[in-house]
Amino acid sequence: MQAFLDQLIADGYFAGVPPQLVYAIAIVAAAAVVIFGFVLNVAGVTTFIERRVWARIQSRIGPNRVGPQGILQWLADGIKLLMKEELVPAAADATLFKLAPYVVVMGFVAAFVAMPFSSVLIAADLNLGILYITAVTSLVVVGILMAGWASNNKWSLIGGIRSAAQIVSYEIPAALSIFTIVLITGTLSMQSIIKAQGWAPWDWFLFYSPFTFVSFWILFTALLAEGNRTPFDLPEAESELVAGFVTEYSGARYLFFFLVEWGNLYVISAILVTLFLGGWQVPHVTDNPVLLNLLQFVTFFVKSYFGVILMMWIRATLPRIRVDQLMSTCWKYLVPMAFVNFVGTAVWVAIWPNGNRPVWIAMTVLGFALLFYFFYRVEFHRRRSGAELLFSPFS
């Protein structure tokens, strides 16, 4: 993109404007296109798909009236929320109250800057990309805490404080798990991490060593907690805190909070896919760069979306845990395990700088054996219920 802009500047389209300003405006414009063209749609469609997935797990059908199969349900919900009255409580700190949703959205959207959709489709391949993403997604907690404080409502405040405590705690196992991959690749750049992997499962860092396999699940758990997802959705535990930090919100600002919550699912999966599951790597099937990039984009999207569905599925499976359990899970279990993984990977990399190929392949086989055992258990439970099957997602 920079080359394209340089060409435009050289052709005299922006005479008298400093080139830095042109770059800044171009980045903002590109970000706007990405937000409206991709992020909003993904977050919106995810709300619809999540409702359908839960419904099927609970033997229901879910929304299927608005548009074919209810696919437009998310638009109807969004329009409804946009047209609602926006209330600011009389005792609230109005400035902070109005500002909070935008801070949350900012922290979420900024993560897309370093998101590697394909080998060229990335807004900025920062040389400390994964650190940047970890940093800006933590900005969400500032907005949540702001919302909780400014609402001047005890439920909101408790929700905000819980969210802050949760994110601060879970940053540690998350960062330690990310560092195992950084140890292996020696780089923080998202593109370089992906390029160090291959398209095939036996080239993914998930199966690099037993330590990275455990790291993957620790990172998954920690990111679930950071994204305020079940079973760690304590900040908005409706049975205890009404709606947590969103209690006093309505209309478009409420919509922003939920946009972030569902959009975050995609960010979380994209981080996991980048670090452990080979990112956009595809076999080199064509020399056409456009086609190849499209294929890479689709691969990345499908892998990420599988992670999103996994998180919906977990939400339909696991109950919400208590606050003390939340803290003991993090500090007594995840942090020590992450440390062990960190040290173990360091030793592993010191012994085998290019990875231990037989272990890598053995871990892949083991991983697939686990997957097949899982399907065996699913089949066992299905057979025991004797229920009628329906594989079609339509109804």
Added chain:
Amino acid sequence: MANPVSTYLRNIIDTATTVFEGMAVTCSHFIRKPSTVQYPDRVPLRVQDTLPFRYRGILEVDLEICTGCLACERACPIDCIVIGATKDKQTKQMILTRFDIDIAKCMYCGLCSEPCPTGSIHHTPEFEGADFSLESMIRRYVKEPVAAYKPKKVETDPVVAPILERGMRYLEEFAAPEGGAPAPGADEAESAA
């Protein structure tokens, strides 16, 4: 007291295995057929036709076989049935001038259909009673005064006979206090208990 280290490791293993198993259970639900009935517009056949035989829906009266005995009016605990019946002095016959059932009041207890000698008042599988005013909830079955049914009349009236037959069958199967014919095996279950 268990060794703290083994307890710690056991907790980790338990977490992993139970979450694994729980995910398998929900996944097996994910591929099952949903049990939702998409009432009212996307059902294969009307819900009224799928209801069990003894379903107590909105009441209906077959005036052709109503004897005007007022048994149902007396049986009704909340007085939602109002019958106007007078005796014609010349013909010694009951004349029905009014038979109103207030569906808004009716609690679907079925006590009225049990004492009815002919099965004239009976429940239907109909349940869609929503309307815009309370007034329209009152079902008025007598449009103009009619003579009540008399059991000792000429036996074979071709119009009344099938209705009467239906009424008697209804009484036998539905409105008997014990629930009609006992289901096979019910006696054994009772004696065993």
